[in-house]
Amino acid sequence: MYQAPRGTSDILPQEQAYWRYLEQKTANICQLYGYERIDAPAFEDTRLFSRSVGEGTDIVEKEMYTFEDRGGNKITLRPEGTAPVCRAYVEHGMHNLAQPVKLYYLASIFRYERPQAGRFRQHHQFGYEAIGDDDPALDAEVIDMAWQFFRSLNLRHLSLNLNSIGCKTCRPEYLIALKDYYADYIDDLCADCKTRLARNPLRLLDCKKRSCQPISDSAPRSIDYLCPQCAEHFKQLQRYLGLLELPFEVNHRLVRGLDYYTRTVFEIQPETERAQSTLGGGGRYDGLIEELGGKPTPAIGFAVGIERIISNLKKYNVPVPALPRAQVFIAYVGDEVKDEAIKLASRLRQAGIGVIEAIGSKSLKAQLRQANTIGVQHTVIIGDQELKTATVILRDMTNAQQEAVPLTRLEERLR
RNA sequence: GUGAGUGUAGCCUAGUGGUUUAAGGCACCAGGUUGUGGCCCUGGAGAUCGAGGGUUCGAAUCCCUUCACUCACCCCA
Known part of the structure; x- marks a missing residue:
């Protein structure tokens, strides 16, 4: 007997009301903030992802669905939504449009992982990108939109974590400080952290092992190493968020898993946190468009997992409108x-x-x-x-x- | 990739001190007189007990292997 491939699932008729509802809610919020829909292909040239997401990241290293097509091209099923949108921005010369260009998508995402609660090999994300300006007011608007989106879904009890990880001038200094600090404790670190120290020092910060906690607690904080411009940007962002009355919390350990992030990073998760509970996350990626062959163009975006939203809607018994049927x-x-x-x-x-x-x-x-x-x-x-x-x-x-x-x-x- | 748990009809479960037709509930189908649903009653169909092998007179039940699913780690939505 055949069954759906591991980590995939059928969205059965009785589930469809959630999906239609979310399609509608995403379109609504996007209209309110001036975003227009874009649908990129489900697969892209592999290099698009390996370059943007980062060669050393888990996504590129072990999670991509990559294959060679009959023409000998290396193809990858999209493991995230931002790079394709940026590729489209560059390819279609959107820098000629009024900036920032605001685009959103609702798309399948593919990652080769071991499935478990809240994690699948094929899942869906709603994401949006504002490309073409580095005004912290834009960061605030993007974060506000995410927050209001959840509010419109009647999902409360969420927390908003915020951090700034600096830019390409100030981050290297921070990484050096971080490595120096952890090097002193190398014998006390868990095995995973020892490899992190060499490969991806930012990840050291969110190690969940108890033995590593006290070390991370007093580790250097990225915001103390920001260059004046990044520091000012972060300061202004927080001021705007205060203006919008968003209950954010600066979390010094918040780092994100993709290399392209700069400055602002943020995540939204349920207050009662469990494994794989993060609903969505995003951040600024001021170097990505240039990396993909465009002019230097700052940008920021956010994405949420549809399946995780639905599981929260169910968990809190949030009703969704029934689908019209033959009467x-x-x-x-x-x-x-x-x-x-x-x-x-x-x-x-x-x-x-x-x-x-x-x-x-x-x-x-x-x-x-x-x-x-x-x-x-x-x-x-x-x-x-x-x-x-x-x-x-x-x-x-x-x-x-x-x-x-x-x-x-x-x-x-x-x- | 690592670790743990679980696998009996479409779904949920009983049965594990080994024995003949594997039990029940939900759902499904059909009847309960002439062309009328929901409740109730009766009946029916539906399972090679995840798969393969082994032990045995005999295995859903014991042993081995394998696969799948679930959860956790890594990491992420």
Whole structure:
């Protein structure tokens, strides 16, 4: 028997209400903040990701779905959404548009990982990018939008973590300080941290091992090493966030897993934190557009995991609107009237009324039972008698009331 | 990649001191007289007990292997 590949899943009909609802909510918030949708391809040239995300990151090193196509090109299923959008920005010369250019996407993301709660090999992200300005007010707006998005979903009890990891001038100094500091404790570090020290020192900060905690607690903080411009940027950002009354917390250990981030980084997670609970994260990436061959262009973005949002909506019993469904069932008695039922169904649909017709030869009882389980509002019943008088029986399934309705008036009665 | 747990019908579960047709609930289908749903009653269909091998007179139940799923680590949405 076949089953969906590991880490993937079918989004079944009963789940679809969540997805449609989120499509609508994302479109709404984007309209409010002036973002327009962009859909990039599901796969890209592998180098797009290895260059932007970073050769040393876990995503590039062990999580990409990479293959060679029949033409010998190295292709990768997108493991994140920002790089493709930036590629599109450069490719289509969007620097000629009014800046910042604001784009959003809702897309499948692919990462080869061991699945577990809140983590899949194929998942979906809603993300948005504001490209073309380094004003901290833009950072604040991007963060505000994320926050308001969650508010519009009635997801409360969230925390907003913020940090600044500097730019390409000040970060190297910070990394040196960090390495120097940790080098003194190398014998006390866990095995993972020893490799982090050599490969990705920023990651040292968020080691969850108890033995490493006290060391991280008093480690140098990135904000103490910011260059004057970055420091001012971060200061202004916090001022704007205060202006917007966003309850952020500066978290010195917040670092993000992709190399392109500069200055502002932030994450939103439930207050009751567990593994893989982060709902979304983002940050500034002032060097990325240039890295991808564009002019030096500052930018900032944010992305959330749709599956994680849905699991939170469920967890807190947040209701989502039901999807509209066919409201009429057509039942018929006797094979002679079947033709009539088929024509009637078609006629009602052309009038914009959703119809499910009885298929197969079932007893009227069975047809009504089906109508009941489907949950339609009305059932139209046709038999010989009705055929003769050019009427149908219209049965209201909620109260079992029924009446004879002339065929010609059916549409208006159902509307 | 590492570690732990779990695998009985579409779903949830019973059955593990080894024995003949593997039990129940939900859901599904059909009946309960003539062309009428939901409740109730009756019946039906649906499982090679994850797969392969072994021990045994006999295995869902014991042993081995394997696969899958779940959770955690790494890391992330």
